[in-house]
Structure formats: C-alpha cells, structure tokens
Amino acid sequence: MARLVLPGKGSSLAKRGVLGLLSSFDIQGRQHHHTLQCQARKIGRNNFHISEEAVHRDKYFSSPSRLVSRRLLCSVAQPLLAQSEELKMSTPKEIYLKDYKALDYYFDTVNLSFILGEQKTTVSSKISVCPRTEDASCPLILDGCDLKLLSIKVDGKELKKEDYYLDNRHLTLLSPPSSSFFLEIDTEIYPQYNTSLEGLYKSGGNFCTQCEAEGFRKITFYQDRPDIMAAYTCRIEADKSLYPVLLSNGNLIGQGDLEGGKHYALWEDPFKKPCYLFALVAGPLESRNDTFVTKSGRTVTLRIWTPSHDVSKTAHAMYALKAAMQWDEEVFGLEYDLDLFNIVAVPDFNMGAMENKSLNIFISKLVLASPETASDGDYAAILGVIGHEYFHNWTGNRVTCRDWFQLSLKEGLTVFRDQEFSSDMGSRTVKRIADVSQLRNYQFPQDAGPMAHPVRPHSYIKMDNFYTG
The missing domain is CATH 2.60.40.1730 (tricorn interacting facor f3 domain)
Structure with missing residues (x-):
C-alpha cells in the first residue's frame, strides 16, 4: 500500500503506524461505495452518466x-x-x-x-x-x-x-x-x-x-x-x-x-x-535498466522510469529492488513470478507509493537520491519503501484482502517484512529504535485521541479513513 510522506518532512519520514495503517491526503470530492437497492423505475434520464x-x-x-x-x-x-x-x-x-x-x-x-x-x-x-x-x-x-x-x-x-x-x-x-x-x-x-x-x-x-x-x-x-x-x-x-x-x-x-x-x-x-x-x-519517461536472475534461473528485466533529468538519481533504488528480490527468496522462499518489473517515479502522486502488480508507482522523493543532497536517513527510507512495495507482490497481491476491513492484514505483514529486510541490510538495533520512535511520535497520539479505532474497525463511512496517521 501507499506510504504518505509527511508534509514538510524529508523522505526519511515515510510514515508508518501500527500494523501499517497509513495516511493519505484528505482529497475533497472523493466518492465512496454505497450499496444500491434499486427497483426498475422509468425515470426520464439520458443513457450516460455525468456526476x-x-x-x-x-x-x-x-x-x-x-x-x-x-x-x-x-x-x-x-x-x-x-x-x-x-x-x-x-x-x-x-x-x-x-x-x-x-x-x-x-x-x-x-x-x-x-x-x-x-x-x-x-x-x-x-x-x-x-x-x-x-x-x-x-x-x-x-x-x-x-x-x-x-x-x-x-x-x-x-x-x-x-x-x-x-x-x-x-x-x-x-x-x-x-x-x-x-x-x-x-x-x-x-x-x-x-x-x-x-x-x-x-x-x-x-x-x-x-x-x-x-x-x-x-x-x-x-x-x-x-x-x-x-x-x-x-x-x-x-x-x-x-x-x-x-x-x-x-x-x-x-x-x-x-x-x-x-x-x-x-x-x-x-x-x-x-x-x-x-x-x-x-508519458515522456526514461528508464534505468537492469536484470535479476531468480533462484530457478529465470531472468527478470527491471526498469525504473522517471523524467529524463532524474534517471541519474535512481541507482540506489535499483540496488534496493535487487536486494529485496534476493532477500525475499532467501528468507521467505518467494520468487518473483513475471518476466518484467517496472517502477515509475513521478512528482504528482498522492499516495506516496503503490504496489500495483509488476508496476509500482512512487512519488519521486521515495525513489530519487544522490550523494550531494540525500542523507543516510533518505537512503534508508528508500531501501525500506522499495522493499515494502516489492514484498506486496506476494503479501497483498497474489494473496490479498477479502474486504477492506482486512487492510491491516496485508499491510501489517508487509510492514513486518520490510522491517526485517531493513534490519538485515543494516543495523537491527538502529532499525528497532527508529520504528519505536515512529510509534511514539505518530501512532500513540492517534490512539489517545478521537481518531482511535480498533485495528479492524466494525464499520466505516469512508474507506479513506482507514489510511490515517
């Protein structure tokens, strides 16, 4: 699922709450699902739909x-x-x-x-x-x-x-x-x-x-x-x-x-x-290309697409993707199941990152990094988010929710997997301290306020409200 970057914060603060209940922008005018119980009525209408x-x-x-x-x-x-x-x-x-x-x-x-x-x-x-x-x-x-x-x-x-x-x-x-x-x-x-x-x-x-x-x-x-x-x-x-x-x-x-x-x-x-x-x-995008050979010997083509001026900043993201693919095979025995894996990084994306099957879409700041401007925290955040969306290929995509009340299941398991990945790629102790800090700074205030709710609520009016801070 998408991760939202906090307004005014660097990409190292990609926000995660308990069991991966994540934030999203409050976009006005969103439409939501309502069950229709209709009977055939001959009401004068045109045969097309304009809201x-x-x-x-x-x-x-x-x-x-x-x-x-x-x-x-x-x-x-x-x-x-x-x-x-x-x-x-x-x-x-x-x-x-x-x-x-x-x-x-x-x-x-x-x-x-x-x-x-x-x-x-x-x-x-x-x-x-x-x-x-x-x-x-x-x-x-x-x-x-x-x-x-x-x-x-x-x-x-x-x-x-x-x-x-x-x-x-x-x-x-x-x-x-x-x-x-x-x-x-x-x-x-x-x-x-x-x-x-x-x-x-x-x-x-x-x-x-x-x-x-x-x-x-x-x-x-x-x-x-x-x-x-x-x-x-x-x-x-x-x-x-x-x-x-x-x-x-x-x-x-x-x-x-x-x-x-x-x-x-x-x-x-x-x-x-x-x-x-x-x-x-x-769109008019260019890509950084690479390959990954799975444990069964299949060659997977990897591409990270960005506007042309950002291609040079995708080297670390490609490293993170290949590391995540290898780690998922070694630790969970899960091999990528298609011949191509695409990542797109664009500046106009309202959900941080999204695990669409074989075509992950990211906001640019969660993919792009260069030594001249990026901090260690930026590099660590990109590693974790790239891994998170890739790991969804199995925990969320091939095995998915029955309904949106189960959102925390796919997100919670995938957050656990990306935390373990980041811990194995760096310092487990430092990673644990950072995760606890996130809980204390963001999750605890929500759980103590009017937005508190069970991990699996009994009802909702707007599905957007599941993606809270």
Missing part, C-alpha cells in the same frame, strides 16, 4: 458533455421521487463488517482498451461474468463515478434503456443472463480534469493511475471490491510523440505504430488480481 461534480466543473470542459450537462440543467425538473432518490444516494452510508456477503457475480477475465486523448479518453472493457450460483436471477450492480456511458452490450447485443438502471454511483443490469456471459462497456472519462488523483488522471504531462482503495470505479463500471479477482489484459493507444512510454501490469506481449502518429502497447497479467491493483502510466 453533479462534473456538472459544476462544466465550464472547464471542452467536450460534448458541456452542452449535454447544460441541457440537463435546463431540462424539466425530475419528479419529486427521483429527487428524493438522488438525495438518498448522496447521503453517506455506514458500511458494517457484519454485513459482508459474497457477491452474486464473479469476474474471470477483464480486457481493457484505452485510447488516451488530450480532450477525452475512451475506455472499453470486455468482462467475462460468472454467476456465483447456477441459474442466478439477481441484478448485477457495478460501481461507477464520473463516467460517461457510451454503450453497454451483453454477449455482443446492445442493451436497451429499460434493461439497465443508471445513477450517479452505479450501473445496474436488471436481468442479466442466468449463466456465464460477456459484458462489454464503453465509457468516456476526462483525466485532465481529475484533480482527485484517483482513478486515471493526467498531471505533469503524464497519464497515471491510483486505484487503492476505490479509484477503479473512476475508470470504468466495475464491481469495485478486493474479493473480485480477475486476469487482465490492457491495450493502450496514444500519441507517440507525447506519450512514448505506455505501461501497465504484467508482461508486454505486443506493441507497434499506428496511423496518425499514434502507437499502442498490449499488456497481459496472467495472475488474477483485484481491480485496486490495476495500473497504467503513459
């Missing part, structure tokens, strides 16, 4: 949605019942651990296709859907936020308006097939206006994603929960001069040039993962 926030942002949009949202504002007022439903939907709802139950539908494979543009980005998904029980007849409820729905198909047949229900948080298929089927959804999003830095956003000339905990619903309609595990492929298409590097999870299985100065890259991640581990990066 209230998007309507307020409308004056900044240079897309067709600008005209559409104005038409919405100028249209006849909805019935009072519809207004009441919208108000109910916008009210925060408490999520209880005791209410957990498995979903009625599982996803087996997810094929994503992105066409990255300056004004808009088109996302196409093709999902293999499997009912949990035979002859299921329940609605299929998908999470979505700030998405414009273009089309929706089941087994190649486009659905009619009466076949689904769309509001500002969910897309519901009212009567999906009772056996396995393919669900195809095309959406339009606007990463350049996504100031939450959740989902897919554009900043500093780069497209980037952050999906933990509930950012994937800002990319496409999906069952945005960690217990929905699927194998992913991802095709990315973009202008080659503006975005020469196109990255996603897994192994690169295809790439090439297209007409109009564009190019594409096709990525495949064969191991099932929850959607919060999906990642995409596109």
Whole structure:
C-alpha cells in the first residue's frame, strides 16, 4: 500500500503506524461505495452518466458533455421521487463488517482498451461474468463515478434503456443472463480534469493511475471490491510523440505504430488480481535498466522510469529492488513470478507509493537520491519503501484482502517484512529504535485521541479513513 510522506518532512519520514495503517491526503470530492437497492423505475434520464461534480466543473470542459450537462440543467425538473432518490444516494452510508456477503457475480477475465486523448479518453472493457450460483436471477450492480456511458452490450447485443438502471454511483443490469456471459462497456472519462488523483488522471504531462482503495470505479463500471479477482489484459493507444512510454501490469506481449502518429502497447497479467491493483502510466519517461536472475534461473528485466533529468538519481533504488528480490527468496522462499518489473517515479502522486502488480508507482522523493543532497536517513527510507512495495507482490497481491476491513492484514505483514529486510541490510538495533520512535511520535497520539479505532474497525463511512496517521 501507499506510504504518505509527511508534509514538510524529508523522505526519511515515510510514515508508518501500527500494523501499517497509513495516511493519505484528505482529497475533497472523493466518492465512496454505497450499496444500491434499486427497483426498475422509468425515470426520464439520458443513457450516460455525468456526476453533479462534473456538472459544476462544466465550464472547464471542452467536450460534448458541456452542452449535454447544460441541457440537463435546463431540462424539466425530475419528479419529486427521483429527487428524493438522488438525495438518498448522496447521503453517506455506514458500511458494517457484519454485513459482508459474497457477491452474486464473479469476474474471470477483464480486457481493457484505452485510447488516451488530450480532450477525452475512451475506455472499453470486455468482462467475462460468472454467476456465483447456477441459474442466478439477481441484478448485477457495478460501481461507477464520473463516467460517461457510451454503450453497454451483453454477449455482443446492445442493451436497451429499460434493461439497465443508471445513477450517479452505479450501473445496474436488471436481468442479466442466468449463466456465464460477456459484458462489454464503453465509457468516456476526462483525466485532465481529475484533480482527485484517483482513478486515471493526467498531471505533469503524464497519464497515471491510483486505484487503492476505490479509484477503479473512476475508470470504468466495475464491481469495485478486493474479493473480485480477475486476469487482465490492457491495450493502450496514444500519441507517440507525447506519450512514448505506455505501461501497465504484467508482461508486454505486443506493441507497434499506428496511423496518425499514434502507437499502442498490449499488456497481459496472467495472475488474477483485484481491480485496486490495476495500473497504467503513459508519458515522456526514461528508464534505468537492469536484470535479476531468480533462484530457478529465470531472468527478470527491471526498469525504473522517471523524467529524463532524474534517471541519474535512481541507482540506489535499483540496488534496493535487487536486494529485496534476493532477500525475499532467501528468507521467505518467494520468487518473483513475471518476466518484467517496472517502477515509475513521478512528482504528482498522492499516495506516496503503490504496489500495483509488476508496476509500482512512487512519488519521486521515495525513489530519487544522490550523494550531494540525500542523507543516510533518505537512503534508508528508500531501501525500506522499495522493499515494502516489492514484498506486496506476494503479501497483498497474489494473496490479498477479502474486504477492506482486512487492510491491516496485508499491510501489517508487509510492514513486518520490510522491517526485517531493513534490519538485515543494516543495523537491527538502529532499525528497532527508529520504528519505536515512529510509534511514539505518530501512532500513540492517534490512539489517545478521537481518531482511535480498533485495528479492524466494525464499520466505516469512508474507506479513506482507514489510511490515517
């Protein structure tokens, strides 16, 4: 999971609390998961989704949605019942651990296709859907936020308006097939206006994603929960001069040039993962390259991507990555399971660092170091954070949470692993003193204040509140 650097502090103060309950920025306008209990109502709606926030942002949009949202504002007022439903939907709802139950539908494979543009980005998904029980007849409820729905198909047949229900948080298929089927959804999003830095956003000339905990619903309609595990492929298409590097999870299985100065890259991640581990990066980046030979003799390509002027500052991060890979094999017997491991370090990232499968994304200060400016503490912090995110490959990625109430399990175990790694690479005594100091300075005040909570709370209103200081 991401580690947040404390405001005004150096990278040596990458913040960690008891069992790895970590901080994140309090971003206004975040959307959160609410369970939808809906009945089919014929309420006059367009067959796409524009959130209230998007309507307020409308004056900044240079897309067709600008005209559409104005038409919405100028249209006849909805019935009072519809207004009441919208108000109910916008009210925060408490999520209880005791209410957990498995979903009625599982996803087996997810094929994503992105066409990255300056004004808009088109996302196409093709999902293999499997009912949990035979002859299921329940609605299929998908999470979505700030998405414009273009089309929706089941087994190649486009659905009619009466076949689904769309509001500002969910897309519901009212009567999906009772056996396995393919669900195809095309959406339009606007990463350049996504100031939450959740989902897919554009900043500093780069497209980037952050999906933990509930950012994937800002990319496409999906069952945005960690217990929905699927194998992913991802095709990315973009202008080659503006975005020469196109990255996603897994192994690169295809790439090439297209007409109009564009190019594409096709990525495949064969191991099932929850959607919060999906990642995409596109931009003018350069890499430091190296290799690592696993204990079974496989050669893994390692790349650390940064803006060109920062490549010289990634030598220590590459050393830390190779050391972590070797240590995990020797101490835990865990070997890396793909042919490629990418790290991206960019200055615009709101979660410190993120363990997306095979494509870790970091804020620059947790990767970059040079002898002229970095302290011993900076080097130690980079070693620990690089190790932490790599160790998540098994404790968090291949073995992951059932629900977000189990966040401290994957984080606690991985924090323990990175503490042991740092101790073995340096001084165990010094490391222990530093960890206890962190607890005394940051965790103890929280546990003594109004933000105190059990390691596994019984309920939450905002998932963000798990990532506290």
